[in-house]
Amino acid sequence: DEEEAKRALLNFFTKLSTNNGSIDPTLGWNSTSDPCRDQWKGIICDNHNLSVKKIFLDGFNFSGTFDASTLCNVQSLVATLGVISLNYNNLRGENLEEIANCKQLTRFHISRNQFSGSLPNSLSRLNNLKRLEISYNNFSGSLPELARISGLTVFLAQNNDLSGAIPNFDFANLEEFDVSFNNFSGPIPLGGVSFWVSSYIDNPELCGDPLPNRCPTHKPKGGVSKNQILMFSGYFLIGLALFLVIILKLFCKKDGTKEEKNDAVYKVAALDDSSDNPSFTTNEDKIGMSKSEISNASADSGLVSSSLVVLSSPEVNGLRFGNLLKAPAELIGRGKHGSVYKVICEDQGKPLAVKRIKDWTISSYDFKQRMRRLDQVKHPNVLPAMAFYSSRQEKLLVYEYQQNGSLFRLLHGTQMSKALDWSSRLGIAATIAEALAFMHQELRQDRIAHGNLKSSNILLNNSMEPCISEYGLMVVEDQDRSVSATASVNSIQAAEESADTIFKSDIFGFGVILLELLTGKMVQNNGVDLAQWVVLVVREEWTVEVFDKTLIQDGTSEERMLNLLRVAIKCVNRSAESRPSINQAALMLNTIKEEDERSMDVSEQ
C-alpha cells in the first residue's frame, strides 16, 4: 500500500510541474524516500507516519495540471486523504470528476489557478466536505448540486464565470460564502440574505436582498385584457398625479428652509453610486422630514434605494454606500447578532470596521432616532459610530477600525495575556466603569443601555486605552416594566425603577468582564457559566483558585484581588435589583485603585 501511495503521489506531482517531469530536489519528493517518514514538503501524515492525511501545496507556482485521478483513484490514499490544498498556483484541471472518489475530503482548495470549464456534478457527492474554495479561476456553467453537502461551512467561488441560479444552500450552516464577480442570475435564495452584499456583487442579473436591485415580479400568463389595460392606465394616471403633488410640496418646503441649511448636522450620500449628485446637508431638527429622511423612509417601503447616513464625523466626509460595497472587505469576526468586516475605502484615509446586524426587529425610524441620539453623547472611551445604513433587512454601522483588537483578544489571545499585569487590568476596569457611568447618566432618560457589554466589545485604541464599542446596538428588553409599574405608587417612581432594570443588564456584563480580568478565563453562555463557577468556588472558600495564575506568579496582592472579586460578584448577582449601579461600581473600583497606587508609593520609598 505504501508503495502504491508513493507511486501515486509521484505521478500526481509530476503532472503538477511542467519541468519535463523532473521534480525540484529540494522538495524531497523522490522514489528512494518515504512521503511520511522523510517528510516530503507539503505532505502531512497521521501520528504514526503511516498514511497521508493532507496535501498542502499552496503558492508553489506549479503550472502543470491537477489530475484528480492520480490521487482519487488510488485506494490507499483515498481512505485517509482529508485535505487537498493547491491555492495560488497556475494549474489547469484534468479528470476533475474523479474528485468524487476522494470521499474523505473535508477541504478542497484550488483558488487562484487556471481551471476552466464546468464544475463536475460529482463534486456534490463529497459528503464530508466542509470547505470548498474555487475562487479566481475561469470556471463557467452552473453550479452542481452543492446544496446536498449538508456540512459545508465555507464556499468561496468569487471571480469566475459561473452562471445560472444560486442553489438553495444550507445557509444557516455556512460561515463564509462568496459568489461575487460571476454571471449568476435570478433571485438570491431566502437564506442567502444573511450574507453581506459583497458576497453577491457584480453578478449583473442577480437580484433581491441583500442587493439593492429588486427582482422583477412575474407577469401573469396569457395576454392582457382590455379591462386590465384600462385599469393599469388609471393607476398610472393616479400615480403621476401623486408624484406631481409630492414634487410640488418638496419644492415649497425647500424654499421655506433655505436659511436653515447652514446648521448642517447630517450628511447623506445616495446609494446609487453612478449618480454624481454631491452629498447635501440638512438640519433634521428644524425642517423635520427632510429629503434625507424621505430617501431613508422610502427604503423601508421599498420605493427608493436606501441611503448611508454619515454622522457628524469629519473623518468619513464624502463616504458613499457604493464605495463601501466596492471596497475590499475582510471578515474580522461573526458574533451572535451579526458580523464585522474590515473595509478599506480608497477615498478614506483609515480602514473602517463595518458591523452588519441582521434580523434586528427595530423599525428604521427608531433605529435612526437612536443613532442620532447616540451621536450626541460623546466620551473619549466610547467608540462612536461614524455612519449607518438602515434597510428593512439589515442595519450597517461604520466605525473606525481599531488595529489593537479587543480586550477579549488581549486576555485570551495566544501571546499577549502575559503582558497584562495587575495594574493594567485594574486601570482597564476603572476606565470602562467611568465611561459606562457617563453613558448611563446621559442616556438614562432615553433608556438606551449598551445592551451587549462584553470583552469583545471593549476595543483598544492607538494608545492602548480601552474603548467601549457598539454602545446601544442591542435593545434591552424591559421585562420587569409592568411588574414595577403596578407595584409602585406613583408613575415617576415606576419609570425610574424600570429604567434601572434596563441598565442593570450592563452591570452584569461589566461584572463578567471583571471576572475575566481576574480569572483570565474565557466566558461561555454570556458569562453566566463563569459567574456561577466563581460564586461556587468562593462559597467553598477556595477563593485563590479563581485567580489568573499569571497574577499570582507576579505577586499581586491577594487582598486587592479579593476586593475586586467582591465588586465583580456583586455585579453578577442573579437578581438585577441587587446589583450596584455603575456609579457605585466605579466608586468601589476607584477606591481599590487608590489603595493600589498608595501601596505602590510606599513600597517604592
Ligand SMILES: Nc1ncnc2c1ncn2[C@@H]1O[C@H](COP(=O)(O)OP(=O)(O)OP(=O)(O)O)[C@@H](O)[C@H]1O
Ligand atoms: N471597530 C473595530 N475595530 C476592530 N475590531 C473590531 C471592531 N469592532 C468589532 N471588532 C471585532 O470584530 C469581531 C466581531 O465582532 P462582533 O461584534 O460581530 O462579535 P461579538 O462581539 O463577538 O458578538 P456580538 O454579535 O454579540 O456583538 C470581534 O472580535 C470584535 O472585537
